[in-house]
Amino acid sequence: MIRDRSGLLHRGRRTALLAVAAALAAAGLASPLTAAADPGHPNVLAAQAKPGTPKSTTTATGPHRATVGRLGAARPASAAQLAANSAAAKSGGKVTPNTADGADPGNGNDGDGYVANEYDQQVTYKGGQDSAGVVIGPPKVYLVVWGSQWGAPSTNSTGDVVLSGDKDQAVPYQQDFFKGLGSTGDGWSAVLTQYCEGIATGSVQCPSSAAHIPYPQAGSVLAGVWVDNAAAAPQAATEPQLGAEALAAAQHFGNTTEAQNRNVQYIIDSPQGTDPDKWHELGYCAWHDFQRSSYGQLAYTNMPYLTDVAGCGTNWFGENTARGRLDGYGIIGGHEYAETVTDPDTPGGWTDGTGQEIADKCAWIPKGSNGGLFFENLSTGSFPLQTLWSNTDHLCMASDPIYTNPPVVLSTMCDRTDTPGAPVSIPAVAVDSTGSAVNYSATGLPSGLSINASTGVITGTAAATNGYRRVTVNATDTTGKTASTGFWESVTSAGQPGCNGIEQLTDAGFENGSADVDHTVMTDAWNPSGYNVITPSSLHAPHSGSWYAWLGQDTGSDSITNYLDTYPGYSSATFSFWLDTETTNTSASAPDTLSLVAIDQYTGQPLGTVRTWSSQNPTNGYQQQSVDLSPFINQVGWGTTIGLQLVSHESGLTPSTAFLIDDTSARES
Known part of the structure; x- marks a missing residue:
């Protein structure tokens, strides 16, 4: 990154x-x-x-x-x-x-358009932050259209939300992109499936038994659109304000538990002419991040109105058309989506030694070059995308074989400390490949804690332990398929309660x-x-x-x-x-x-x-x-x-x- x-x-x-x-x-x-x-x-x-x-x-x-x-x-x-x-x-x-590399034809000099991965390093797994390393269930995107500046909403002939103040029609374009992921011809999403969690920190490859990122089901990625037009969005929203809007979106969509938010990302679309997190001054196009909340960890993206700045993908391929103006919402929107599913609770997922995520390593390589920008034909239209770093190929790839998950997978659970006598809530999140319910159990829990067999949430007030003890959590589906994970827990008055921090x-x-x-x-x-x-x-x-x-x-x-x-x-x-x-x-x-x-x-x-x-x-x-x-x-x-x-x-x-x-x-x- x-x-x-x-x-x-x-x-x-x-x-x-x-x-x-x-x-x-x-x-x-x-x-x-x-x-x-x-x-x-x-x-x-x-x-x-x-x-x-x-x-x-x-x-x-x-x-x-x-x-x-x-x-x-x-x-x-x-x-x-x-x-x-x-x-x-x-x-x-x-x-x-x-003029950045990737934007010009190239003449063999620095800044010439001939680009390759700058750091020829594989990405490694960082161990998971707050019990999340990658998305392990069907990925879901909620689009949040923030502010009354967007104008009046309506619905177009394809069922997309459109807004009278959306000059370039960025909102329906994004809806069509996410609706199209997983459809026939989407090899780009397959690149993501090689990455997983629940493995040793520093790992480069994932065994078949690990919890991989699933290939999306066609038409299922876009989970909802919220036009939050009760008030104007801030002219220059701060990072905490953007996080607060993600929290409001989770509440709006009824995603109020860790399990409901585990495989979800919220995209916060700011209206034209605004300056969220000083993107004009700091010179970036978008970013993704996460926050802790009472609803679990929330992954979200700050998405400014990209066509306000020509350098953020507008007409990147020289089309000079209304649709070409929205190229950035494919290139950059796809960039942030891919990085969120591989590193939702940054920096707990997959990055290289310089901090680059899998999309950073392949950004803005010119179309036609090895690993360069390309158009992906989805069921909902053709969208410009950048390639993604593949450890399997040690290259920037537009397509790869699909890695499939075991029948049942359990999310990583963080090592933690808790305070004696204080109430705790520790969620375990399992995903069954058929969508069936699972039954949870646990061994090694400190005295005073128990796990809810239906929800997987460990609750109670724990008694002090003598050092760390190993807790094992199991999930079993209706056919008897199982998965297990574990974490270390110490119940002591010393230290900060909750997940132990990672680097x-x-x-x-x-x-x-x-x-x-x-x-x-x-x-x-x-x-x-x-x-x-x-x-x-x-x-x-x-x-x-x-x-x-x-x-x-x-x-x-x-x-x-x-x-x-x-x-x-x-x-x-x-x-x-x-x-x-x-x-x-x-x-x-x-x-x-x-x-x-x-x-x-x-x-x-x-x-x-x-x-x-x-x-x-x-x-x-x-x-x-x-x-x-x-x-x-x-x-x-x-x-x-x-x-x-x-x-x-x-x-x-x-x-x-x-x-x-x-x-x-x-x-x-």
């Missing part, structure tokens, strides 16, 4: 269209990868230095500063860079589309390095302030693996920045890392410092300094540091993305302190 060579960006499940090289040029920044290819550029390892010997990050083209943040959105290392990029991306309040950061251990692939921008998830900040240098040692971050190489400041998505329904977040502070600075009045700063995603301005470390306290080896991020997330609201920037400052004329950082982690609960 980081970035592909085509310029389709995805941060916090956001799909954006920005040309990286153009953005760098507009911001007055050198293209670091192009400079790296220059024979005159210093060797990256030779340029490393111990404290007191600064490295050089400057060539004839100027300092190298990346502007890419976590999960692909154009994110600066400073507020000034954010302002420059934002100004470059705006014209009269609208995004001025840049939220991309490349938490820096092991993807700062590898340059497309020769336009550093692709590292951590947005280092310069070359060699993230390094395998032997001049210092990592905590584990081969790569680590070395801040304090430059006079002035070095930094690394990652972005953390937060989710409605969560209340606690921690950030930890291993720190080795090595210094020759003995000054008490002018120490060198390392600070962790929380950053507002929209303004680039600090929300506050979380904590500061000093050369006055050398660690004499790696020591783990842990901080509470909750007060800073509370400032902007859960469901919003925040930046986490580690920045060093050298007080003297020469660097004298190395702040070495490795094995970071962010967990939410």
Whole structure:
């Protein structure tokens, strides 16, 4: 979900269209990868230095500063860079589309239209977040037409909801697309069926016994349309407001349990002229996310009015027709749909080591190229789609064989802690291939808990346990076919009740390095302030693996920045890392410092300094540091993305302190 060579960006499940090289040029920044290819550029390892010997990050083209943040959105290392990029991306309040790879015929140069998968990595299973890794039952889409700005609703001859204020008829187009999935000729949906859950974290392939994504039943994917026109949609809806609309939609459709929402996604369509989650300013096209709620986990997509921005697929194939204007709703709508079924509770499903999901890896490859955009002929019309990454083929594919599920499958269940004497509700969700009812049972439950044989919900008030104990849940259909799953549970007053958090950061251990692939921008998830900040240098040692971050190489400041998505329904977040502070600075009045700063995603301005470390306290080896991020997330609201920037400052004329950082982690609960 980081970035592909085509310029389709995805941060916090956001799909954006920005040309990286153009953005760098507009911001007055050198293209670091192009400079790296220059024979005159210093060797990256030779340029490393111990404290007191600064490295050089400057060539004839100027300092190298990346502007890419976590999960692909154009994110600066400073507020000034954010302002420059934002100004470059705006014209009269609208995004001025840049020519991205995949949009032009190609001439063999960077940005030329010849694209392939930027990161030649397989996607791996991340273990499931909040008991969800993939969709395991027939996928369902609910279309939410948000706001009175859409005008008066009516029904057309094919049964689609149409609206008087829908200038380009985006709403019926989307209905036809989802109605057509699973019909004859839909090989695209088959690519998704290879992915599964209930397997070991880090797995690349799925055994036949695992719970796979089902191939959709023709005509069944679109489960409902809600025109929520009681009031106007916000002119610039925030992430929490979009999440609240998804919650309202679940209530409207009567989906008020975990089981009802387990295989569902809500698409929140914002009206023409609005700016949901500042899509004009941030330069993305759409994103998908999820939230915890009393109705279970809700997966949803923020879908702006795509034809407001030409770069989001409008007339992408040069048709210049009314239907061609809606190409983005096939390309981008399909992109978000596919990523939601393979990663509904992000980032618990399938991503590669850079954070890219299966659609990110294949986005905007030109039609006619290997793995390129194509038209899929469904029963409801012809729709432009992008290919999807297939681990089976190690390629971007438009079609694949269909993988079928066992007769009964059970959803992944998360390892968790609960509080003695407090009521709990732990849902088990099974799917029978014939649609028949199943009977649930469980063994190993702590005293005070029991499972409802019909609903699969474990309830009660548990007594304290001596450490973690293994709970096994079984589901049996009317023919005797069974499935089982398990989870570890500890009932203790210590810790946060509920699911144990999984890793939220991309490349938490820096092991993807700062590898340059497309020769336009550093692709590292951590947005280092310069070359060699993230390094395998032997001049210092990592905590584990081969790569680590070395801040304090430059006079002035070095930094690394990652972005953390937060989710409605969560209340606690921690950030930890291993720190080795090595210094020759003995000054008490002018120490060198390392600070962790929380950053507002929209303004680039600090929300506050979380904590500061000093050369006055050398660690004499790696020591783990842990901080509470909750007060800073509370400032902007859960469901919003925040930046986490580690920045060093050298007080003297020469660097004298190395702040070495490795094995970071962010967990939410």
